Amino acid sequence: MSLTVLNNGGGSSSIELAKANAILDKYDSWDIKREALIPVLQDFQHEYGYIPAPIAALISQRLDLTLPEIYGVATFYTDFKVLQKAEHRILLCEGIACYMCGSKGLAKLVKEKLGIEHTEVTPDGKWTVERANWCFGACNLMPIVEIDHTVYGNVTAEKLSQLIDDINTGKFKEHHH
């Protein structure tokens, strides 16, 4: 490929080929290319927040895997996203204790306030809400909400509503927890 910048299918960001290749270069020494697929995808997920289509094509070329193989893995594991997501992500902890003791109410609040359900994105592309089908391991803080990789404990509907407002209006500052 002679291009230095790949067109990301109309996506908002462009992808530097050199940087992408540099990530892939790290795995050149692996004997079994297939084994490197998940670490490679993790790197790209970390870099871009999702797996852009041109990157999937590049992985396919470099690791000698077919696109269905790559997308098969990328869509199976919950850590990978194949589509560009919203600006802010609300992650509601839905471990049993959190679900039974309050996160249902939070899901309801998000639906009422932002008009979105689980995995949907608001029309302005600002918000998405996801369900954490695992545990944060801090069940004394239930219910737990994570917004953009910051975790909040003992969240009530009012507190979550306030947080969303603060982020929306840019008044947001690092809270404790």
Added chain:
Amino acid sequence: MNRQQFHELQARLAGQRKALFENNTVIQVMMDGGSILSGAKQTYEYFKKEIASRGLQNVVVKMVGSFGAMWADPTVFISKPGSPRVLYGFVDTKRAGELLTRFVLGDDPCANWSLGWVSNDPYHYPDFAWAKAPDEEWRGILPIGRTEWGKLQHRISGRNLGFIDPEDIEDYIAIGGYKSLEKALLDMDPQKVIDEVKASKLRGRGGAGFSVGTKWQSTHDETRMPKYVVVNGHEGEPNVFKDRRLFEGDPHSILEGLLLGCYAAGTGDAYIYVGSEHPLSFKRIGIAVEQARKAGFLGKNILGSSFSCDVKVIIAAGCYISGEASAMLYGIQGLRGMPRVKPPRSYEAGLWAQPTTVNNVESFNNVPEIILRGGAWYAGFGSEKSKGTKLIMLSGPFKRQCLAEVPFGGPISDSINIVGGGSSDPKHPIRAVQTGSVSGGCFPPSMFNIPFDIDAFGKWDCLLGSGSFTAYTDQQCLVDAAYYVLRYNRDESCGKCVPCRIGNEGLTEMLWRIKSGDGKEEDVEKMLQISDLVIEHSICGLGQAAPLPIRNMLKIPEFKAELMEHIINKRCRANVCSMDHADNKKLGFGTGVRANHQYK
């Protein structure tokens, strides 16, 4: 490093550790994934800053792994020369400041904030049972073995939790770490190691409860090379956090157990598979592996023996089902993590179709102590069929949400009412306890005398699983709990077995209908039929356990009455279910079925 050098190193580090506690005031802040969310990092930094700015001499701030007292997070230990190590709860920066002035600088031990005192050496406690130590009350502070929370605890697997700095191999060696590796490599042959593990009757701690010794023997007996040993640390269930607390609090003993497993299997290729949900776990196990490599416990000719071994840490990519043993092996190979039909078992065809031992973190963690003290010692605890002790996790409206460890054999009410302290609010007593997280049903208080034993729960369609207990009071609805478990399993089903993929969807939909007030009496019979079908025709533990809450609910009269109330009277006594005839594609049910992705 040879044997002589190892002994010298150990003596030196043990002396250093002893001198540290004898000459200094040591403040240990418990830093784990959970307590950091409660503000442990701020407390830790506050202590560091204050001590530096006040120029205090002989005061050392250290971090340790979780001690398990999660309800009181952030927690710290403070030990002054000549006084025991006192555990304090709810230590935010404000309380930290008070403790600093009143106890560290003054002489008031603040007994009302204390949760008990704990020795700084896990081997102080005979057999690691806290209550067995003949400790005295110190200035109004009870020894941990005489507190309500601690009196039943018997910490074999979690022996080092809260005692050592998890990011420092020297701390682990100082309290006797890698001794059992030394004993095995230099004094025992692999068969002898396996015999000890067999004699301990240790059963797998991941949920299935398969004998660890038998697994190790099978891999040992396979002659095909290469062979692999894998630690399954992909802990994806909700309300289960024992493996990550072990990774975060005592990574070296997992590594030591893994090395013993490799030695027993006769291989030098090992993997540690850690869930991506626990960033601190893979950070700390990564540090542990690096330190062990540097110190010579990994690599060529370990401790002067002919045994060589190296470990790879693999970070998973999420997804609950890829924590199943066979699925996990596919995950390591870079494939979709879907379970497969067994046999062949993993000792016949595991990683790259080679013989592989796969065990849970907690299983490996027990092994060093078994080798050191003998299998018979371990088999002396627990019930007839389940030997030893088990980490339990209490969550929900308990008085004490915590990580604890109790021996098998006692009634589960011990764990619920003594370790957990019953309900957090006496006005809302516990009316059911969910066992085994998302694989199994609940027990009502009338059945809390059922023994805590791997095999005892099956009759009631509950599973001990990984040892999680979640309490429900009259604020929670049991139909809602069953709906949650079914929905969870539906979401996490890999879809390979059709009955699981479609059956769980159907069951979830029926429970949603019942919750919305549209249940019909014939649903009960239908749900039972589908449940049996799903259980019978699924190949892995997820499918076989998913419909258990429904069968459990129909077996236990109290729960059945509640379900029938929902169906016939359209009433939810906990006032949780909406009963609003909601369309089942609305709130709580949608999984993003409506595509809203816009391709340009």
